[in-house]
Amino acid sequence: MINFFTQVSFKNNRNIPSDSSKQNPHVNPNEFGCDLFSAAFERDKSEINSNSHKNISPQCVHYTYFFRNVETLNFVADYIEENFKNGTNIADFGCSYGQEAYTLAMLIKKHNSDKKYKITGYDIQPDTIKIAQKGHYKLGGYGHEIFLLDQTADSNDLIGNLKQLFNESFNQASTNNFDTRVNDVYTLKPDVFDGVVDFKHGDISDIGHNLNLDHNTGVVIFKNAWYHLTGYVKYIDPKNVNFTIVDDVTREINKSLPENGLLVVGQLARDHIYDIDKPVRKIVQNEKIINVYDSSPFHDILIKNGFVPVFYEKSDVREGAYLPSVWKKTNSVSKF
Numbered sequence: 364m365i366n367f368f369t370q371v372s373f374k375n376n377r378n379i380p381s382d383s384s385k386q387n388p389h390v391n392p393n394e395f396g397c398d399l400f401s402a403a404f405e406r407d408k409s410e411i412n413s414n415s416h417k418n419i420s421p422q423c424v425h426y427t428y429f430f431r432n433v434e435t436l437n438f439v440a441d442y443i444e445e446n447f448k449n450g451t452n453i454a455d456f457g458c459s460y461g462q463e464a465y466t467l468a469m470l471i472k473k474h475n476s477d478k479k480y481k482i483t484g485y486d487i488q489p490d491t492i493k494i495a496q497k498g499h500y501k502l503g504g505y506g507h508e509i510f511l512l513d514q515t516a517d518s519n520d521l522i523g524n525l526k527q528l529f530n531e532s533f534n535q536a537s538t539n540n541f542d543t544r545v546n547d548v549y550t551l552k553p554d555v556f557d558g559v560v561d562f563k564h565g566d567i568s569d570i571g572h573n574l575n576l577d578h579n580t581g582v583v584i585f586k587n588a589w590y591h592l593t594g595y596v597k598y599i600d601p602k603n604v605n606f607t608i609v610d611d612v613t614r615e616i617n618k619s620l621p622e623n624g625l626l627v628v629g630q631l632a633r634d635h636i637y638d639i640d641k642p643v644r645k646i647v648q649n650e651k652i653i654n655v656y657d658s659s660p661f662h663d664i665l666i667k668n669g670f671v672p673v674f675y676e677k678s679d680v681r682e683g684a685y686l687p688s689v690w691k692k693t694n695s696v697s698k699f
């Protein structure tokens with residue numbers, strides 16, 4: 364058992380703990396992480412090579428897991444329930460195998476019996492979409508997935524809450540039907556997210572075309588994936604980053620969202636071009652004082668293109684520093 368429980372401090376409506384993103388020391392990352400579906404990953408690598416103009420990193424291209432960035436997604440769930448009471452569409456770009464779309468669907472399920480919130484997962488690589496459409500998952504060894512697998516975790520209310528959400532939507536399956544080496548295979552329960560979650564092939568760079576600019580989409584997610592667009596760079600070295608593409612894409616996202624719509628970008632330092640040497644400022648979030656960093660060139664472009672940060676999640680690399688993971692479209696942008 365890792366020391367996750369001592370880190371739990373997050374308070375919110377669903378009583379959801381923060382994602383420690385810690386790796387289970389007993390799990391081999393090659394088996395459970397990047398290599399989640401090894402055959403698919405091999406195919407992806409050749410596709411990446413033939414798509415090198417897209418700057419897709421060959422490292423962990425589709426890496427994802429259930430309840431990743433759960434604090435951020437929980438903020439999004441609360442926000443849409445409050446601000447889009449009549450419903451809205453959520454476009455989840457870079458959805459990979461679909462765990463992210465299903466995580467959000469689980470978090471809003473209680474308030475979505477009339478299916479007014481619809482989530483469409485898009486990924487640039489068609490093979491990941493095919494896997495997402497199947498709804499078969501092997502749980503990995505990262506973040507909250509560790510606790511979904513942990514038989515003792517039910518004793519903790521917070522983890523029990525996530526487990527309950529997961530078990531309401533997924534069944535443990537017999538491995539005989541799947542090409543996998545482990546027993547922890549889960550399938551989506553029949554009908555549970557019919558008419559709520561679907562998946563399509565799509566590139567965030569074509570967001571205008573994908574969403575028809577009809578302003579029916581209140582939330583755009585492109586999370587832990589910006590480095591695919593900007594080029595795979597070290598977070599402390601913004602020299603070779605393609606900022607033009609960030610500018611173009613965020614301008615298009617702004618056009619596609621209604622006023623007060625959300626853009627969700629995650630908390631990867633390399634996405635945020637997080638300069639570790641710069642000082643951070645303090646803000647109050649959820650009644651707690653936190654150190655935030657929100658003045659990188661990436662953040663400046665988001666502000667220029669009409670967004671303000673509304674939620675911060677812990678950086679993946681620097682203890683105690685938070686990065687702006689959720690941004691709101693607003694007409695009256697000023698430097699905060």
Ligand SMILES: C[S@@+](CC[C@H](N)C(=O)[O-])C[C@H]1O[C@@H](n2cnc3c(N)ncnc32)[C@H](O)[C@@H]1O
Binds near residue numbers: 585
């Ligand atoms: C590291 S995964 C992140 C998955 C998930 N968003 C998460 O946070 O766990 C990045 C995904 O973005 C996809 N991707 C990369 N560039 C993209 C683009 N231009 N449009 C849509 N998806 C893209 C990749 O194929 C990959 O599946």
